[in-house]
Amino acid sequence: MEHCPSFTAPATSGQSISLPGSGLTVLYFYPKDNTPGCTTQAIGFRDHYAAFAAANVTIVGVSRDSLKSHENFKAKYELPFELISDPEETVCNLFAVMKLKNMYGKQVRGIERSTFVIDSAGNILKAWRGLKVPGHVEEVLAFVNTI
Template structure:
């Protein structure tokens, strides 16, 4: 599982930041979610928000990522009072690197979208753990329990 990820991956993030794996000096929790302001994504983001202090205490940074615009991310972040940055991947660079784009059924139609997934990346850019096809209830607690073992 210790596959190395693209360190040169650089994407715009909220609060005027730029996210780059190569700039991360601590382990990172990177959660991919389908869309701002949808019920599952809102609940998942609030769960990460509510556990944020525990992630920091475990020496881990948290970032959320979707294909939404920076403006949408800024509004979502402000509305939920998220203490971490949201990353904009409008051109699906990170989605491709992590292989999270899937065909999904929505209202009887096939649509291409992000499969809810979470990755823990070590300080040297190696993939430590991944969760794909995530169900929101209990997920953040499971991720937190893992990062506490690092």
């Protein structure tokens, strides 16, 4: 079983988030605030937030956007969970989610959309890499409900 690297990172609401945490954590990496896929994904986690909370799961999003961008994104879509700002790609590199992608015919380095379920002992119970947004949040919820 893969192990979660320990880290502490700055997040929205003036918080620092450390992992491993207490209980289960869904740590999801996404490319950019306020883009269509990332917004759909964040809204999915928001809309299923009560079900995740009922399963004692903490949701945390990560991208390279600034805390200011994250705060605006969080407020605009009323996200009930924190977002980690990782402009130096420290957390992204710990989870190996930085990939070369093709954008309009150019190679660009960016975050590969990925989700990890991590327990309080730091075990990565499940990892999804290079995932597609439709149905993903429901798949993560179904998985955590089996634990």
